[in-house]
Ligand code: UD1
C-alpha cells in the first residue's frame with residue numbers, strides 16, 4: 001500500500017462505543033509493543049459518554065483516546081454527521097496513513113466515510129458480519145463500512161463467506177475474533193481485581209445474567225415489559241441485569257412491580273462483566289459481544305433476537321436463538337441442556353486475531 005519502506009507511519013483508530021474501547025485497547029497494546037516507532041492515535045467520537053459507558057473502560061483498560069469529539073446522542077444522521085465533521089478535521093490535521101474502525105456503530109460508519117473521502121485507506125475490524133436484517137442500524141453500517149474499507153479483518157469463517165458471496169476478493173483476511181484475544185488477556189486480571197460477586201452477594205447462589213440494548217427490544221415500553229415478564233417467576237434464580245442507558249430510559253416507565261426479582265444495576269466495568277459471565281448459570285442477551293463471551297467461557301446462552309451474526313456460537317448448542325416471544329423464551333429455558341462438546345475456539349482464531357491484524361497492518365504500512 002505504501003511505497004516508502006521504513007518511513008515513519010501513523011495510524012488512527014476511531015472508537016465511540018463501549019465494545020470499541022475494549023477492542024481498540026487490545027490492538028493498541030500489542031501494536032505499541034511490536035512497532036514502537038509507529039504512532040497510533042485514538043479518536044473517540046463521544047458517542048458513549050456516561051462515566052459507566054466510557055471513562056470506566058478508559059481507567060480499567062488503561063486506554064486514553066487522544067481526541068474526544070463529544071458528539072453525544074442523537075438521531076442517526078445527527079450523530080453520524082457530527083462525528084464525520086469532527087473526524088474529517090482531525091484526519092486533515094494528523095494525516096494518518098491508515099484509519100482503523102471497529103464493529104458496526106455510527107462511529108464506525110462515520111470514521112470509514114470520513115477517511116475514504118480523504119483517500120485514506122480504512123481497515124475494518126469485525127468485517128463481513130451480516131444479520132440479513134436491514135432494519136438493524138448496525139446492518140447498514142456494516143455493509144457501507146465494508147464497501148469502502150480496503151482491509152477487511154474477518155472474525156469468523158461465516159464473515160469471510162459473507163464477503164465472498166458479495167463478490168469481495170481483495171483485502172479479505174480471516175484473523176479471528178479480537179474479543180477472544182481480549183478475553184484471554186483480561187480474564188486473569190479480572191480474577192485478581194474484580195470484587196463484583198462480593199458486592200452483589202452472589203458468591204453462594206446461582207444467578208442468571210441479562211443484557212438488552214437493541215432498539216427493537218428496548219425502545220418500546222410494552223415490548224420490553226413483555227420480554228421481561230418471561231423471566232419473572234418464583235422458581236427463577238436471581239437475575240442480574242446490568243442495564244444499558246438506552247434500556248434504563250424505557251425501564252423507568254415500567255412499574256417496579258414488573259421487575260420483581262430482577263436486580264437492575266448500572267452498566268458494569270469490563271472486568272466485572274467477565275466475572276459475572278463466567279459465573280452465571282445462564283446468560284440472556286441481545287448483545288453481539290456478550291453472545292460470544294458466553295460461548296468463549298462455555299456458558300449457556302439464549303439470544304433474545306430473531307437472528308445472529310455469529311452462527312458459529314450455535315453449533316454445539318451453547319447459544320440458542322429464542323427471539324423475544326415470551327412463549328419461545330420460556331420453551332428455550334425449559335429445554336436447556338449443557339452441550340457435550342466444548343466451544344470451537346479455533347473458529348474464532350484461538351486468541352491469535354490481534355497478532356494477525358498486526359502483521360497485516362505492518363505489512364500494509366511497509367514496516
Ligand atoms: C450503540 C450502537 C450499537 C452497539 C451499542 C454498544 C449504533 C447505531 N448503535 O447503541 O450497535 O451495540 O452502542 O453498547 O451506533 N446513552 C447514555 N449515555 C451514553 C450513551 C448512550 O445515556 O453514554 C443513552 C442515550 O439516551 C442515547 C441512547 O443511550 O440516546 C442510545 O445511545 P446510542 O449511542 O445512540 O446507541 P446505543 O443503543 O448505545
Ligand code: UDP
Pocket residue numbers: 018019022211213242243266267268269270271273274286287288289290293
Ligand atoms: N459489557 C460491559 N459491561 C456491561 C455490559 C457489557 O463491560 O455492563 C461488555 C461486554 O463484556 C462486551 C461488550 O461490553 O465485551 C459488549 O458491548 P455491548 O453489549 O454494549 O454491544 P455489542 O457487542 O452488542 O455491540
